[in-house]
Amino acid sequence: MVVSHEVDDRGLAELRRPRDDLVSEVVVGRDRFTLDHGPFHSWERTLQVDGGRDGTHRVVETITYRTAVAVWRPLFALPLRWAVRARRVPWWAPPDRLDARATRVLCLLACVQVVDGYLGTVITQTITFASDEFGRGDTAQGVTLAVVRLGIVVALGVVALADRRGRRRLLVATALAAVAATALGALSPGLWFLGSTQLLARGLTMGVGILIGVFAAEELPRGSRAYGVSVLALCAALGAGMAVWVLPVADLDPRGWRAVYLVPVVAIPGLVAVGRRLPESLRYTANIGSEQAVLNGNIGGRRKVEGYRLLCWPSPRSSCWYSPPRPVSSRTTS
Template sequence: MAGRRHLRGAGLPLSRRELVTRFDSREWSVLLPLCLVGFFTNYDTGLLALASPVIADGLGVSVATFGIGVAIIRLGALGGVVTLRLADRWGRRPMLLISVLAFTVLTGATALAAGLVVFVVLQVLARVFLSTEETLAGVVLTEELRPEHRGAGIGMLGIISTAGFGLVALLLLAVDSTPLGWRLFYVVALVPLAVVIYLRRNLAETRAYAVAAAADRVRQPWWPSLPPASAAHLRRLLLVLAAVGMLATTSFFFAAELAQDDYGWKGLFTVIVFAAAPTTLLGYVVGGRLSDRFGRKPILTVSVLGFSAGALLVFSGEPLLYVPGFFFLAAADASVQAVRSAFAGELFPTEVRGTLGAVSGAVIVVAGSVGLLLTGLLAPVLDPAVTVLGLALLAATSVLALRTLPETAGADVLSAPVRLEVP
């Protein structure tokens, strides 16, 4: 059928050799610096998720109050829609350089915050550029890697980036013994300034964007219009991502509080975070390499259902189920991130890829903030665990919307856009 994409060899056994993706030197030159950028975006995200009790205490506010601040900070990702629209009009390279520089400076300046209000303002601004560089990294890999390696490259980005959470967990053990206290977290975040120098010298514009620009496809109205079929695809994808965003942010935030405050596992929680690393890496393999092999839709479906299962275990009220549940959450979160970036990048053409990637990311962030606010507001009358379980059920139900989306694995992103049909 014309324009239809299908997955070559789907359903065949996957050999050990096929699990190893062999990037060429050009692909590695793009992938490695973006992985370092991703490391510090995950590090900054991990601070608000894993170190919230420490930062809240340092700022002299309760975890619940700090949670409202986190919800506001996450809304800064909405600004990424504007900056990524500029990336669709001006190019990937200039906006990536600007976003990495601005994010690093603003994050470092957060160490000087005297109170919660200043902290939130600086982090809102930093989050604009964090969301920009995070989405642009996926866009650049989608446009620069070979189609059969696209998911694997995005998965590799996630694998290396996830070490940022490990650095947060490591610093949690040392932060109380330093005179800087919680501010140490944000001083460390100044390291990516060195990456800006490298990217400025070595990062070229992507081939897909160059092709689109040469064909005069990037000169569109400020807010591009989509054909009805593409608009319907976007709505269905955003519905699933919104449900996942509400569950992900809320479950990780309150899982940290549950372990450290309710169970008294302050030191043990750090061990759990480190122990979850292999399952996180597995999640990126599933969402990346295996979605290249078996398709974006089935892998995203399995990942969302795994997320819901993890939340059920963590918030079951049984401490023995907390650790396996947390492992499920870590693996599912990684898988969703990898497959979402590839899916959204392949589903839409170059001239709107950055914009709609930003929209999908913004929906996840806004939904996460809504989940935090809802759980916090209901806390006086409803245990947060009950609210999270309700969000888990909502996320599991949302996968039904994926049935009417086309498969995109292996789609050609260099040539003019073609219609993707539902199998």
């Protein structure tokens, strides 16, 4: 990015001052600044000053940077460019400035959260279609959805391993298992089989949501954790909305609803890529081999419960509440 300025002595002094807005700079030479702290992998700003006779200066400001927003870079390209040019903190930025690691972790978790939101919505969107194919009524639908809610037991089993196996490895493995269990539902010979696969899939999905909340709480600065949870909730809503986007396929054929369960398979390469790029939680890494971490296991458990409550409250596909089946014309996401 190249920006031209015509400024007086006061304006020149301002340009030569290290920035402390969206990014924090440090001086590395005359009219040259580099990254001190901010959501960038790299940052460099240089000034080329030509003095005028009337007390004005023509300044060519050159800024090169590489953001840490991972696959979300196209979404943030213009907003970041405007914020960098304006030299102020944008309204959409977190209260506490994130560094490159925290930004990367939040963006990667957001990718997993989109998949998680989709997986948590498919059964409530397709239960009526499946019941029509299998010739079952409203009672069978209600029983199936009630049984699926028992997946919370699976979720508790997943998060119980988080303090022993690590957040990153368990998060990715659980997400992949949830995709596989959901895809298996496409082969259902009956409503009982679909309910069984969804019991497992929804339990794993809830476990992923809890682990994402714990991971975010451990990586984000104290003043930006609520911001992080809000971003993740929006991503869950995006994933849930994607399930609704695909739903018209179910109207094309009596068995068309099965395609909705196969769509998450395309996310497997992305989840594997996230697993390779996502670092282990700093909190977990610091506590590896610590006897105190074992003694304080109840604290970790309480953190998981808090993360679950924070994530499920705003999530449109939350499994905290039971929603009875509704007619085809008024299906909603639970």
